[in-house]
Amino acid sequence: MRQSLGKEQKTFTLVVKRLDPGTRTFVEKSFQVEADHFTCVLDILIAVKEKQDHTLSMRYSCNMGICGSCGMVINGKPRLACETNVYSLGSETIHVGPMEAHPLLKDLVTDFDEFFANHRSVKPWLVRDDTDEQFRAEKEYHQTHRQVDYFLDFAHCIKCGLCVDACPVSNTNPHFVGPQALAQAYRYNSDSRDQGEEERLDSLDRMDGVWGCEFAGACSEVCPKGVDPALTIQQLKIDIMKRRLTGRVNPDKRAR
Numbered sequence: 152m153r154q155s156l157g158k159e160q161k162t163f164t165l166v167v168k169r170l171d172p173g174t175r176t177f178v179e180k181s182f183q184v185e186a187d188h189f190t191c192v193l194d195i196l197i198a199v200k201e202k203q204d205h206t207l208s209m210r211y212s213c214n215m216g217i218c219g220s221c222g223m224v225i226n227g228k229p230r231l232a233c234e235t236n237v238y239s240l241g242s243e244t245i246h247v248g249p250m251e252a253h254p255l256l257k258d259l260v261t262d263f264d265e266f267f268a269n270h271r272s273v274k275p276w277l278v279r280d281d282t283d284e285q286f287r288a289e290k291e292y293h294q295t296h297r298q299v300d301y302f303l304d305f306a307h308c309i310k311c312g313l314c315v316d317a318c319p320v321s322n323t324n325p326h327f328v329g330p331q332a333l334a335q336a337y338r339y340n341s342d343s344r345d346q347g348e349e350e351r352l353d354s355l356d357r358m359d360g361v362w363g364c365e366f367a368g369a370c371s372e373v374c375p376k377g378v379d380p381a382l383t384i385q386q387l388k389i390d391i392m393k394r395r396l397t398g399r400v401n402p403d404k405r406a407r
């Protein structure tokens with residue numbers, strides 16, 4: 152049943168929004184494409200590139216929702232092209248365009264330099280006073296299941312940039328650090344092995360940090376991995392206020 156359903160082919164119209172390098176204006180180019188019930192948007196883009204227009208540019212790698220490379224706007228919403236089933240869109244016309252909160256390089260390919268600079272700015276690694284664990288195996292930092300639960304949901308970020316593209320603040324304020332970086336700050340702050348929480352909270356206690364977030368929630372809505380950046384940002388705000396009032400930060404995370 153599943154196999155025969157998959158073999159049914161239907162024709163869709165793919166409309167690609169592209170920047171004309173000559174006039175520096177966006178133009179739309181349409182292609183007729185065949186798809187079955189298992190075809191994703193990335194499949195039809197690859198088919199167009201191979202058979203109809205070799206100049207079409209998009210970025211992808213894993214084709215399985217892991218690498219985070221294939222983010223683009225599909226029918227008005229930031230999505231992963233490899234995770235978006237063509238039939239699930241409920242339309243015979245599929246509009247694709249580049250993400251708008253990231254600078255455009257070509258066609259559907261955007262520049263992630265700024266995105267990764269923001270990511271690095273929150274020190275998304277374990278900050279330690281001692282580094283013995285790197286050199287002495289017996290110094291491994293063991294964690295209980297409970298301690299892992301504090302951060303695991305937020306560790307699934309694949310850095311696809313969809314949350315930044317959906318965020319109304321990132322789209323209007325280029326200095327805002329953005330939902331992805333803030334979610335990763337919270338992920339490491341919540342890790343019992345980390346000692347960088349105070350430093351991160353200090354650096355994010357500003358209008359271009361956590362206080363820039365207007366809690367639209369669009370970041371969490373588009374996240375393909377369920378990271379829920381909006382929740383983490385509100386939690387960071389609470390942690391900053393707790394620290395201001397009590398001088399303590401997140402003492403529970405080290406509880407076993």
Ligand code: FES
Binds near residue numbers: 210211219222233
């Ligand atoms: Fe890797 Fe889509 S190609 S996430």
